[in-house]
Amino acid sequence: MQFFDGHNDTILKLYMNKNIDFFSESCEGHLDIVRARRAGFAGGFFAVFPPPHKGLSVPNPEDYLTEEGYDAPLAEAADHGACLKVTNEMVNLLYHLEERANGDFIIVKDRKQLKKAVKKGKMVSILHFEGAEAIKKDLSNLESFHKKGLRSLGLVWSRPNDFGQGVPYRFPSTPDIGPGLSEAGIHLVKKCNELGIMLDTSHLNEQGFWDVVKYSNAPIVATHSNAHALCPISRNLTDKQLAAVRDTNGLVGVTFSVNMLRKDGKMNHTTTSDEIIAHIRYIADTIGIEHVALGSDFDGTTIPDQMKDVTGVPQVFELLKQEGFSTKELKMIAQDNWIRVLNETWKS
Numbered sequence: 608m609q610f611f612d613g614h615n616d617t618i619l620k621l622y623m624n625k626n627i628d629f630f631s632e633s634c635e636g637h638l639d640i641v642r643a644r645r646a647g648f649a650g651g652f653f654a655v656f657p658p659p660h661k662g663l664s665v666p667n668p669e670d671y672l673t674e675e676g677y678d679a680p681l682a683e684a685a686d687h688g689a690c691l692k693v694t695n696e697m698v699n700l701l702y703h704l705e706e707r708a709n710g711d712f713i714i715v716k717d718r719k720q721l722k723k724a725v726k727k728g729k730m731v732s733i734l735h736f737e738g739a740e741a742i743k744k745d746l747s748n749l750e751s752f753h754k755k756g757l758r759s760l761g762l763v764w765s766r767p768n769d770f771g772q773g774v775p776y777r778f779p780s781t782p783d784i785g786p787g788l789s790e791a792g793i794h795l796v797k798k799c800n801e802l803g804i805m806l807d808t809s810h811l812n813e814q815g816f817w818d819v820v821k822y823s824n825a826p827i828v829a830t831h832s833n834a835h836a837l838c839p840i841s842r843n844l845t846d847k848q849l850a851a852v853r854d855t856n857g858l859v860g861v862t863f864s865v866n867m868l869r870k871d872g873k874m875n876h877t878t879t880s881d882e883i884i885a886h887i888r889y890i891a892d893t894i895g896i897e898h899v900a901l902g903s904d905f906d907g908t909t910i911p912d913q914m915k916d917v918t919g920v921p922q923v924f925e926l927l928k929q930e931g932f933s934t935k936e937l938k939m940i941a942q943d944n945w946i947r948v949l950n951e952t953w954k955s
């Protein structure tokens with residue numbers, strides 16, 4: 608089954624490890640073009656995430672254990688200039704991959720290109736920023752990033768920026784931590800609507816999420832988040848948030864990150880792929896099969912050992928089939944839902 612994926616950090620992996628080659632099969636990480644092809648990976652959102660630069664503290668939940676789980680503070684804000692530099696380098700890296708692939712790996716920028724690439728079986732890459740740190744507060748460089756191919760933007764990672772605040776990693780906890788979007792954040796939402804850049808609410812706190820619901824006229828999307836009812840971590844979506852996704856004809860990409868799957872919120876790699884099925888089942892039953900898809904977080908987190916890497920995705924579809932999902936429903940989860948949301952969100 609050919610599938611689309613809502614989130615990977617493969618560009619970050621390649622940026623940090625110059626000796627890993629995207630075009631050779633590797634046992635490092637979760638995703639390269641060889642394993643992706645074998646798994647049926649038709650395309651996905653390739654995140655540009657400027658990692659915390661030197662001197663910034665990024666709290667590790669393991670250092671903040673509580674009786675029931677963990678309670679990490681919010682990471683420090685990152686510097687715009689440093690993030691801009693790294694972002695440009697990472698965007699260039701993605702273009703370099705496209706160039707080397709000779710037409711087999713395409714950074715897709717409009718609906719026509721998307722349709723054509725899918726039809727021809729070319730691997731699709733959508734340029735996504737995980738956190739808007741590289742965007743100037745006055746939005747003066749947003750259009751140039753759009754021209755460069757930016758078609759999906761996560762307003763925040765789990766840290767504050769000029770536009771809003773992400774959730775710190777807490778378990779158990781609601782996502783209702785911290786204030787909503789700033790004035791600049793509201794402008795950013797509207798400008799993204801205008802340009803047809805998809806907005807991603809994963810990592811955003813609950814107040815911020817409701818601000819996006821209020822000010823955006825596009826489908827509400829969480830590219831890599833799960834159901835809070837099954838795993839009450841601050842990063843997951845409550846039933847009320849899921850309903851808002853449904854009401855805007857949006858989408859949740861179910862993430863394979865084990866701490867967001869398990870009911871104890873632990874970063875435990877022995878978690879089975881059955882937990883992925885449980886979240887997909889719950890979201891489909893709660894808001895409808897049209898609103899659930901995949902959002903792995905390959906190369907960005909710990910995934911179940913059973914899955915190993917991207918080549919474990921076909922097994923997920925096998926499990927979904929055993930769970931009783933029809934072929935048509937599997938296709939919706941695999942790619943039709945993602946393609947619908949992109950078609951509804953992009954301007955051309």
Ligand SMILES: [Zn+2]
Nearest residue numbers: 737810831907
């Ligand atoms: Zn993430």
